[in-house]
Amino acid sequence: MSSRPQGSGAGLEDPRTEPAAAPAGEQGGSTMIEIRRLAKSFGSKMALRGVDLDVLTGESVVILGPNGAGKTTLIRILSGLSKATAGTAIIGGLDLARHAEGVRRYLGVVTHAPLLYDNLTGEENLRFFARLYDLRRPAQRIVDLLEQVGLSRRRQDLVRTYSRGMVQRLAIARALLHDPPVLLLDEPDTGLDPQAAEMLHSMLVRLGGSAATIVSGAGDRISVGRTIVTVTHNLEHGLAIADRVAILVNGRIKYHAGVRGLAASDLRHLYDECCGLAQRDGRTGA
């Protein structure tokens, strides 16, 4: 199992924003996300059937799985948009069920829906979310982020005039606005043409080595590696940004390991095997 070096500062971070407060004792090298026996049902249908997963601080984990495996449900629960039926999820030392508001400050979320307002300009969207995240002096942060995602020239244009790729890049800027130590990405390349998907992918690769700044319980500013959980169908892209992969099938983690030395063809084979096993006899366990 591998993990990225922490606080490398190579990505899109900007320590000038007010960082999220870290719970006492939560620093680099520790577990950032701890998921235990997480289950979710919609009526009689079980979407998650007891997921266990640890993600270390600064690590990038890619979750693969077929449609209906529970990937989006897992991301929605981790981001606080949905409540688990059973089990626990602890993010940055805070139990999601009891400290949802505190956990949300830790998270940047990008989904296939951009979560933006198409009747506001790109800059207005970021200014709006900066106020929601209570960022002090966000102007320079917004300028920097728009520059980094290549939208400086279009910052005064309404989002409804953007291409799908530009909207997703703005969505990434929105997710990074408060310099969150955890990024949750749910199929961010859905609906993009190959060129836009490639551009987004290279941006995600850069994010993998980036750092976020948090404030410890004692008030110290600490640079920690950004933890990234990505849900995708694209095995090659997933492999390129992952320290570890997990394959989710029928609401259970079927495979979970580091990617060092793992070729795309091996991963494809593993993936097919996991999905095939699930279809054949519904066997469980990683």
Add this chain to the structure above:
Amino acid sequence: MTFLRAVSAITWKDVRAELRTKEILSSVIVFALLCVIIFNFAFELRVPDMKMVAPGIVWVAISFAGTLGLNRAFAIEQDRGSLAGLLLAPIDRSAIYFGKLLSNLLFMLIVEAIMLPLVMIFFNLSLLTGPHLLVIFLGTFGFAAVGTLFSAMAVNTRAREVLLPILLFPVLVPVLVSGVNMTGGLLDGKTLADVASGLQVTVFYDLLFTIVAYLTFDYVVEE
């Protein structure tokens, strides 16, 4: 402070977007004016004194037009997938409710500011007095307070356009009855002191539903 910043940010965002598109205001204003015009033609031939029906017409027009606007308040967020963006923010979720309440209230007051002069012209009444405006403001606030909450409830249902009025109108009965009685009383020459019981009911209603919404909104928007 964070709470107030979030509330003002959400209201600012709604107003900014609405000023650009006029998506809600244009349709609601036209609908409110049509209501008044249709009621005017419907009653003018048979009712000897329009003062008798004018308060009812005013409040029915406010209710119908307001419901149309409230239907769009959360539907716009839901249809464009931006509601999740609000829910992801590290704020007390009731700030979303209050931000939306303020923008809904503002939009309704703008519609009323255009509708009331038309009512005055058609029915030859004077409604732009302090007591009338106070009664209309308190009634509108109650309407927006309940309507914003129910709009959030209905937004995830398939038949939300139908469901909202079905949920809303029974709960609005106290504020509508008080509003009609007070407006009628004031048109008959009574003072605010004479309609104090109606005012008390409306203020109590406004406070009650604002508090209920504050306490329950987090559960309402939860999946």
